[in-house]
Amino acid sequence: MTCPKCHSTNVTAQIVTESELKNAHHNVFWWLFIGWWWMIIKWVFLTIPALIIKIFSPKRQKLKQTQTTMWVCHQCGHNWRA
Protein backbone atom coordinates (compact mmCIF):
# COMPACT_ATOMS: atom_id res chain seq x y z
CA MET A 1 0.00 0.00 0.00
CA THR A 2 1.25 3.45 -0.90
CA CYS A 3 -0.04 6.84 0.19
CA PRO A 4 -2.25 8.42 -2.51
CA LYS A 5 -1.02 11.85 -1.51
CA CYS A 6 2.77 11.55 -1.32
CA HIS A 7 3.24 7.98 -2.68
CA SER A 8 5.21 6.95 0.39
CA THR A 9 5.24 3.31 1.44
CA ASN A 10 5.60 4.29 5.10
CA VAL A 11 1.95 3.52 5.85
CA THR A 12 0.23 1.42 8.50
CA ALA A 13 -3.25 -0.07 8.66
CA GLN A 14 -5.63 0.37 11.57
CA ILE A 15 -8.83 -1.54 12.25
CA VAL A 16 -11.48 0.91 13.31
CA THR A 17 -14.72 -0.27 14.87
CA GLU A 18 -17.65 1.97 14.13
CA SER A 19 -20.90 1.50 15.93
CA GLU A 20 -24.34 2.93 15.36
CA LEU A 21 -27.55 2.45 17.26
CA LYS A 22 -30.58 1.26 15.36
CA ASN A 23 -34.07 1.11 16.77
CA ALA A 24 -35.43 -2.41 16.89
CA HIS A 25 -38.64 -2.76 14.94
CA HIS A 26 -40.95 -5.70 14.57
CA ASN A 27 -41.04 -7.02 11.04
CA VAL A 28 -44.06 -7.46 8.76
CA PHE A 29 -44.51 -11.14 9.70
CA TRP A 30 -44.62 -10.34 13.38
CA TRP A 31 -47.51 -7.95 12.71
CA LEU A 32 -49.31 -10.44 10.44
CA PHE A 33 -49.20 -13.40 12.83
CA ILE A 34 -48.88 -11.94 16.30
CA GLY A 35 -49.13 -8.18 16.16
CA TRP A 36 -52.80 -7.65 15.35
CA TRP A 37 -54.34 -9.93 18.00
CA TRP A 38 -51.66 -9.09 20.50
CA MET A 39 -52.56 -5.42 20.09
CA ILE A 40 -56.29 -6.20 20.61
CA ILE A 41 -55.58 -8.20 23.79
CA LYS A 42 -53.20 -5.54 24.97
CA TRP A 43 -55.67 -2.73 24.38
CA VAL A 44 -58.59 -4.60 25.93
CA PHE A 45 -56.88 -6.02 29.01
CA LEU A 46 -53.63 -4.20 29.43
CA THR A 47 -54.12 -0.66 28.20
CA ILE A 48 -53.18 1.01 31.42
CA PRO A 49 -50.32 -1.39 32.40
CA ALA A 50 -48.99 -1.20 28.83
CA LEU A 51 -48.93 2.56 28.94
CA ILE A 52 -47.10 2.46 32.26
CA ILE A 53 -44.57 -0.05 30.85
CA LYS A 54 -44.13 2.11 27.75
CA ILE A 55 -43.36 5.14 29.88
CA PHE A 56 -40.85 3.39 32.13
CA SER A 57 -39.21 0.84 29.83
CA PRO A 58 -36.18 2.02 27.87
CA LYS A 59 -36.28 2.20 24.08
CA ARG A 60 -35.23 -1.01 22.43
CA GLN A 61 -32.14 -0.46 20.41
CA LYS A 62 -29.82 -2.68 18.45
CA LEU A 63 -26.12 -2.07 18.28
CA LYS A 64 -24.75 -2.36 14.81
CA GLN A 65 -21.00 -2.61 14.48
CA THR A 66 -18.98 -2.26 11.34
CA GLN A 67 -15.24 -2.65 11.02
CA THR A 68 -13.29 -0.55 8.59
CA THR A 69 -9.59 -0.44 7.85
CA MET A 70 -7.97 2.96 8.05
CA TRP A 71 -4.59 3.58 6.49
CA VAL A 72 -2.30 6.16 8.02
CA CYS A 73 0.67 7.65 6.24
CA HIS A 74 3.61 8.48 8.49
CA GLN A 75 5.19 10.66 5.84
CA CYS A 76 2.50 13.31 5.42
CA GLY A 77 -0.05 12.31 8.03
CA HIS A 78 -2.75 11.56 5.46
CA ASN A 79 -5.31 8.91 6.44
CA TRP A 80 -7.87 7.19 4.27
CA ARG A 81 -10.29 4.30 4.18
CA ALA A 82 -9.28 1.04 2.55
Ligand SMILES: [Zn+2]
Ligand atom coordinates in the same frame (compact mmCIF):
# COMPACT_ATOMS: atom_id res chain seq x y z
ZN1 LIG B 1 1.50 10.43 2.59
